[in-house]
Amino acid sequence: MSRLSDSYEYDLNKVIRFVNEFKAKKVLIQLPDGFKHYAVDLINELSTYLSDVDFVVDANPIYGSCILNNYLVKDYDLVLHFGHEPYPYYRGPENVVFIDFLSKLRPTNDLMNELLSNLDSLNCRKVSIYTVHQHKKTTELIGMYLMNHGFKVLNNLSNATIMGCWFNDALKYLDLIDCYVVVSSGLFHPLGLGLLTNGQKHILQLDLYRGEVRILDDEVSKYLRIRYGKVVEAQNSRVWCLVHGVEGQYRGFVRDSLTKALRSKRLRYYEYRTHIVNQEVLRNIDTVEFDVYVITSCPRIPIDDLSHHEKPVLTPGEALMVLNDLRSYVFPWTHNLI
Ligand code: SF4
Known part of the structure; x- marks a missing residue:
């Protein structure tokens, strides 16, 4: 048995159907970072059934379905993008198809008991459960387990995937539940869900790899404090630098709401486009004039990677808080567009 089939499953028949449908001879395989080491097993298996197809692996970072590396995609008859679902804000080229890549990991009885005792300790009876793509099958089982133990699970578990900047229908349940569970x-x-909901509900993380359950309420409060601090730091900024991404990380509606707010406040701004944003990129484009940066590409970057940068680096939601004098935290851009 290969390492791949020990841990993950995908629909081989679906792949064969797509290859035939596209009459594909040159196929690009895209796998999320962290899964790329399965590429060899995958190609060995696919080649057994599709011996006349050339498979090539995209070695570029793949963080989400928001970036598909279009400059490569156009060279292939078909792109098999494993392990993500289509990004809601971007469909991408027609020759890219999405294939589920699902973990076979199942929760142990001990882990489920830990989940129950954590929910009890918080007095939670009504929950919504969300998951990252690879655990969506397991999440349905977890939901059934909770329902069999008298909990109310309000959301639809056959469609419970969230992304780092897209949280499915989570806001719909905000006033109806005691707690969000994130697998x-x-x-x-889970942190993004906590920021989206402004820390109003308990957030429990169930980590199947580590076999642990964590209550993230303190973590969410800590990040909210840090991010409010950035908003305050940016209050009197006169010159703004907007850094936009490419492909699905360029969202016209986000860009337009920021530039409209900046213009109405008669503030000066400059716009940049880039595939990659990091400290080095910001230092390269920096001038003494810039007071604040807004990264519109991926909201993880200001929060995870650039929170110690010498000038404030904001998400779009935080920038709109400054520009529109909003008091409650906005993540990732505006609530009514989620
Ligand atoms: S959080 Fe970032 S990487 Fe994830 S889907 Fe959103 S833009 Fe893409």
């Missing part, structure tokens, strides 16, 4: 291993998805 994920990284912090950013």
Whole structure:
């Protein structure tokens, strides 16, 4: 048995159907970072059934379906993008298809008992459960387990995937539940949900890889304090630098709401476009004139990577708080567009 089939499953018949449908001879494989080491197993398996197809692996970072590396995509008959669902703000080229890449990891009884005792300790009976793509099958099982133990699960578990900047229908349940449960291993998805909902509800993370349950309420409060601090720091900024991304990380509606607010306040701004944003990129484009940066591409970047930059680096939502004098925290851009 290969390492891939030990841990993950995908629909081989679906892949074969797509290859035939596109009459594909040159196929690009895209895998999220962290899964790229499965590429060899994947190609070995696919080549057994599709021996006349050339498979090439995209070695570029793949953080989400928001960036598909279009400059490569156009060279191939078909792109098999594994492990993500389409990005709601961007469809991408027609030759890109999305294939589920699902974890076979199932929660142990101990882990489920830990989840129950954490929910009890917070007095939570009504929940919404969300998940990252690879655990969506397991999440349905977790939901059923909770319902069998007398909990109310309000959301639709067959459609419960969230992304770092898109939280499905989570806001719909804000006033109806006691707690959000997020099945994920990284912090950013549950934290993002905590920022989106302004820390109004308990957030529990169930991490199948580590086999642990964490109450993230303190973590969410800590990040909210830090991010409010950035908003305050940016209050008197006169010259703004907007850094936009490419492909799905360029959202016209976000750019337009920022420039409209800046113009109405008669503030000066300059706009940049880039595939990659990091400290080095900001230092390269910096001038003494810039008081504040707004990264519109990916909201993880100001929060995760650039929170110690010498000038404030804001998400679009935080910039709109400054420009529109809003008091409650806005993540990632504006609530009514989520
Ligand atoms: S959080 Fe960033 S990487 Fe994830 S989907 Fe949003 S823009 Fe893409």
